[in-house]
Each structure stands twice: as structure tokens, then as C-alpha cells.
Amino acid sequence: MNIGDVAARSGLPAKTIRYYEDIGLVKPLRDSNGYRAFREKEVHKLIFLGRARALGFSIEDCRALLALYEDETRASADVKRIAEQHLERIEQKIRDLNAMRATLTHLIEECAGDHRPDCPILEDLARPGGRKVAG
Amino acid sequence: MNIGDVAARSGLPAKTIRYYEDIGLVKPLRDSNGYRAFREKEVHKLIFLGRARALGFSIEDCRALLALYEDETRASADVKRIAEQHLERIEQKIRDLNAMRATLTHLIEECAGDHRPDCPILEDLARPGGRKVAG
DNA sequence: CATGGGGGTTCCAGTTGCTGGAAGGTCAAG
DNA sequence: CTTGACCTTCCAGCAACTGGAACCCCCATG
Incomplete structure (x- = not known):
């Protein structure tokens, strides 16, 4: 083929x-x-x-999974561990993105979005250091 | 400095x-x-x-935001639009990741994770085409 | 005055996972 | 015999850095 x-x-x-x-x-x-x-x-x-x-598995994860897929003597625990680690990474990403979303949503709500220059979004970006993520 | x-x-x-x-x-x-x-x-x-x-803004977004930041005659609407588009992308990513999480969580639950080779995770991966994402 | 250490500089390569394009070989149809 | 759809290889580029090599600069200490 x-x-x-x-x-x-x-x-x-x-x-x-x-x-x-x-x-x-x-x-x-x-x-x-x-x-x-x-x-x-x-x-x-x-x-x-x-x-x-x-x-969402990385190429290296895929390589490992493929090896297990082809290995008749594998232990399913090895597969599961890779999947669990990957799930952990995904959940971390989701947490990060949720934090961004919360902040952005808040800032967007506050911004008039008109012809005037005043903008809470820019004001926030200009402020250094850790602000709370929403509220 | x-x-x-x-x-x-x-x-x-x-x-x-x-x-x-x-x-x-x-x-x-x-x-x-x-x-x-x-x-x-x-x-x-x-x-x-x-x-x-x-x-999470891209470098190109940052470039645009920075230009607006420096432009005293900006319209906050321009800032807001960039932020809204970015928020859209973030929400899409969250949706994608949630779908992955649901599938992975389900598969992990099903997998015995022991010394035996039988593994629903690998079975799923080996199956082509669109399976439902969870359940 | 030599030396050492902690700055700074440039440039090149590598990361991840492809994707696009150029330049060309192959093959079946008309 | 030519057209067009395949296939091949190789090189470059994307995003957004990061690491490292090889080098320069400056100050303090002995």
C-alpha cells in the first residue's frame, strides 16, 4: 500500500x-x-x-505506548501509568487555562470597549506581580 | 540599567x-x-x-497590545477585541482538554493496571475513527 | 599587576510536531 | 508522448524560547 x-x-x-x-x-x-x-x-x-x-499524548509517550501495544507480555500497569501521568499534565493545563479565563473574563467585563483610551485590561497588564486571578 | x-x-x-x-x-x-x-x-x-x-497572549498579540498601551489615542475597543479573541481561543482549548480528560479518565478507570497485558486503553487507541469522548 | 568571579556580548543549535515548498522520479491514461 | 497525479528527498520555517560555546568587561583582592 x-x-x-x-x-x-x-x-x-x-x-x-x-x-x-x-x-x-x-x-x-x-x-x-x-x-x-x-x-x-x-x-x-x-x-x-x-x-x-x-x-494529547506526546510523541515520546506514543513511542512508549506503541512499544507496549506490540508487546504481548506487557503489564497493563505500565500503560496505565503513562495515561495517568498524561492526565495529570492535562489537568494542570486545564487549571492554568481556567485561571487565565477567569482573569480575562473579568477584565473584559470591566472594559468599556468604546472609542476612549481608558482600559482596565491594559491597566492590569501594566501592573507587575501576582494579582488575584479573578474578582 | x-x-x-x-x-x-x-x-x-x-x-x-x-x-x-x-x-x-x-x-x-x-x-x-x-x-x-x-x-x-x-x-x-x-x-x-x-x-x-x-x-497566554501570543507574542503577536503582545506586540499589538504593547502598541495600544503606548498609544494615548487608542480606543479601548481595540484592546477588548484582542482580549475577547484570545479568550475564545482559551475556551476552545479548555473544551478540547476537557474532552481528552473525560476520555482518559474513563479509560484509566477501566484499566486494571496490573501485571496482565489486557488493557482497555490500548484497545481504545487501536480502534480507528471517532469514538465518543466519555462513557 | 595578575587573577578570579560575576557580570555582559554574540551566534548557533535544539526543543515539539509537524507543514510547506522546491526539484525531481514514476506511472497509468489518452 | 505528454499530462497529471502520484511518489521521492531535502531544506526551511512555525512559536517562543532555552542552553551552550566563545568571547569581552569590570571590579576587588592578593
Whole structure:
């Protein structure tokens, strides 16, 4: 199977698939004309990668998950640990973003948004150091 | 004022301040020895930048905000619009992350996390296409 | 006066995960 | 035989820094 078909089947751009080969995530064979020849195994891996990336796993996490995926003797605890660590990072990001949202929402409410220059948003940005995040 | 003092006062690493000069966000003078000579104006700008970056504004947003900050004839509506667009992006990110969190939380709950290879997390990742995000 | 340490300077490379584009080889159809 | 859709490689660039090398500057101490 050529890269175009694999792109269609996996939902990943061909560029991305080449990149994944570059960094050693998949190792397709080559036809005599130099074209990549993907087997079902690689297609499955690429689908796996697409899904893992969509869940926000880093490439290095994906590499580890893929290794576990292929390892029949894996312990599910190893998979779970990676997922839990990733979840932790996501939850931290959500907390950070929620804090930003709260502050921004507040500032936007306060700002008249008219033709005059007075602006609580700029006033806040100009003030150094840790202000409370909302209120 | 030298870069070290400015770094201390603004809370930004010296490296970052140099980078901000590189991309034209601040334009410190130079002493005869080649050292950057920051005036209060630049310190204020850097504090502004630090705060804006902490709220997640992109560098290009920061550039625009800084221009408005310096423009006495600005309309607060222009500031507000930038902030609102940024808030929109943040809220979108939060939605995306919440979806990931829901899926991951669910998968983690399902996974035994023991020495056996069976793993609902890997099973999910291996399945192509759009699954529902939680449940 | 030499030396040491703590500033400062520049420039280059690396990070993450691709993405775009140039320049070219291959192949099936008309 | 040419067109057009594929495929190939390689190089550059995005965001926003960060680390490091190699170097300069200045002051204090012995």
C-alpha cells in the first residue's frame, strides 16, 4: 500500500506519516521504485498514533505506548501509568487555562470597549506581580 | 540599567529579554561597552509583556497590545477585541482538554493496571475513527 | 599587576510536531 | 508522448524560547 492510501485510511497527512518514519515510529518496506510499501501492521500503528496524538499524548509517550501495544507480555500497569501521568499534565493545563479565563473574563467585563483610551485590561497588564486571578 | 537588573525587576530571564529585543518588542539603548542600557520605559514594557504572556497572549498579540498601551489615542475597543479573541481561543482549548480528560479518565478507570497485558486503553487507541469522548 | 568571579556580548543549535515548498522520479491514461 | 497525479528527498520555517560555546568587561583582592 502506498502512502496516499495509508493517509486516507489512517486520517494522517502523508507528510506526517513520513515524519513518523523519520523518527522511527513506523518502518515501512520499500518497493523497487523507492515508494514506501506499508503493510497492515503499519496502518494499524498509524491509526494508533493518530488516536493517541488526538488524546494529547506526546510523541515520546506514543513511542512508549506503541512499544507496549506490540508487546504481548506487557503489564497493563505500565500503560496505565503513562495515561495517568498524561492526565495529570492535562489537568494542570486545564487549571492554568481556567485561571487565565477567569482573569480575562473579568477584565473584559470591566472594559468599556468604546472609542476612549481608558482600559482596565491594559491597566492590569501594566501592573507587575501576582494579582488575584479573578474578582 | 543592565539586563540582569531588568531581569530581576521584570521577572523575565535575561535570555528572554534579549529575545524580545531580537524580535523588536523592546529597543534598549547601548552603553559604550556594548551593554544594553534599559530605561524605565523598557522595564515597564517588559513587565507588561511578562504579564500578557502569563495570560497566554501570543507574542503577536503582545506586540499589538504593547502598541495600544503606548498609544494615548487608542480606543479601548481595540484592546477588548484582542482580549475577547484570545479568550475564545482559551475556551476552545479548555473544551478540547476537557474532552481528552473525560476520555482518559474513563479509560484509566477501566484499566486494571496490573501485571496482565489486557488493557482497555490500548484497545481504545487501536480502534480507528471517532469514538465518543466519555462513557 | 595578575587573577578570579560575576557580570555582559554574540551566534548557533535544539526543543515539539509537524507543514510547506522546491526539484525531481514514476506511472497509468489518452 | 505528454499530462497529471502520484511518489521521492531535502531544506526551511512555525512559536517562543532555552542552553551552550566563545568571547569581552569590570571590579576587588592578593
